[in-house]
Amino acid sequence: MFTLAGVDKRYGPTVALDGVDLHIAAGHRTALIGPSGAGKSTVLRMLIGLEWPDRGEVRFDGERLRREALLEQRRRIGYVIQEGGLFPHLSAGDNAALLARTLGWSRERIQARLQELAALCQLPVDALRRFPSELSGGQRQRVGLVRALMLDPPVLLLDEPLGALDPVIRHELQAQMRTLFERLGKTVVMVTHDVAEAAYLADTLVLLREGRVVQQGTARRLNDSPAEPFVHEFLHAQRNLEDCL
Numbered sequence: 403m404f405t406l407a408g409v410d411k412r413y414g415p416t417v418a419l420d421g422v423d424l425h426i427a428a429g430h431r432t433a434l435i436g437p438s439g440a441g442k443s444t445v446l447r448m449l450i451g452l453e454w455p456d457r458g459e460v461r462f463d464g465e466r467l468r469r470e471a472l473l474e475q476r477r478r479i480g481y482v483i484q485e486g487g488l489f490p491h492l493s494a495g496d497n498a499a500l501l502a503r504t505l506g507w508s509r510e511r512i513q514a515r516l517q518e519l520a521a522l523c524q525l526p527v528d529a530l531r532r533f534p535s536e537l538s539g540g541q542r543q544r545v546g547l548v549r550a551l552m553l554d555p556p557v558l559l560l561d562e563p564l565g566a567l568d569p570v571i572r573h574e575l576q577a578q579m580r581t582l583f584e585r586l587g588k589t590v591v592m593v594t595h596d597v598a599e600a601a602y603l604a605d606t607l608v609l610l611r612e613g614r615v616v617q618q619g620t621a622r623r624l625n626d627s628p629a630e631p632f633v634h635e636f637l638h639a640q641r642n643l644e645d646c647l
């Protein structure tokens with residue numbers, strides 16, 4: 403679905419990506435993991451043309467990502483950022499409907515799709531009439547999901563979608579997202595620095611460090627056959643409550 407070939411990206415003196423070769427298969431759920439600053443968000447942003455490689459190329463569905471074709475390509479990709487990335491002056495429903503409106507969907511079609519997606523994402527329908535500041539963090543995140551799914555894109559990209567939520571809501575949304583992803587069967591690429599969340603939601607992990615791919619594979623494979631000691635270190639860097647009691 404996505405291929406990065408020999409991709410370099412610098413911001414001034416900072417090397418964000420350093421010769422990244424990566425294939426993300428269609429129909430899979432892939433999590434980009436790694437320490438802060440490893441290049442996870444840069445990879446994700448490149449998949450949707452918010453960043454461009456200095457060298458190398460990004461292909462989507464076999465086609466090179468090109469600035470001229472970007473709008474058409476973006477319609478096939480839903481993008482969710484932390485806290486939903488909603489416009490504060492628009493109601494949740496208007497936020498979600500924005501793209502459909504610019505494409506000329508009728509009011510009825512938009513309403514029907516909003517109702518359907520609110521049910522799917524377990525968002526109370528009256529929440530659609532509220533402004534983002536009148537919603538909880540979890541609800542804003544659900545609105546972000548509704549917006550990303552509005553045009554029924556084959557691909558969903560999520561950048562730390564649950565990062566800003568408290569542990570209880572996060573736990574609940576993780577379970578709902580997993581069910582949702584399984585039901586929809588879309589290609590999903592997400593960024594998280596939470597290893598357990600990645601292993602729970604994704605079937606493939608890509609571990610990045612200092613702008614390079616260290617290892618790609620199932621959580622089981624990274625755990626049982628780490629490509630280098632760092633893989634084991636990173637996978638086991640989070641403290642367990644049991645170890646502290």
Ligand code: ADP
Nearest residue numbers: 413416417418437438439440441442443444445
């Ligand atoms: P991650 O998502 O893994 O935390 P990022 O992809 O956000 O990492 O960033 C990779 C590196 O590139 C970091 O060192 C970050 O500071 C730098 N970087 C990312 N975006 C920018 C930007 N717009 N301007 C300058 N530096 C950036």
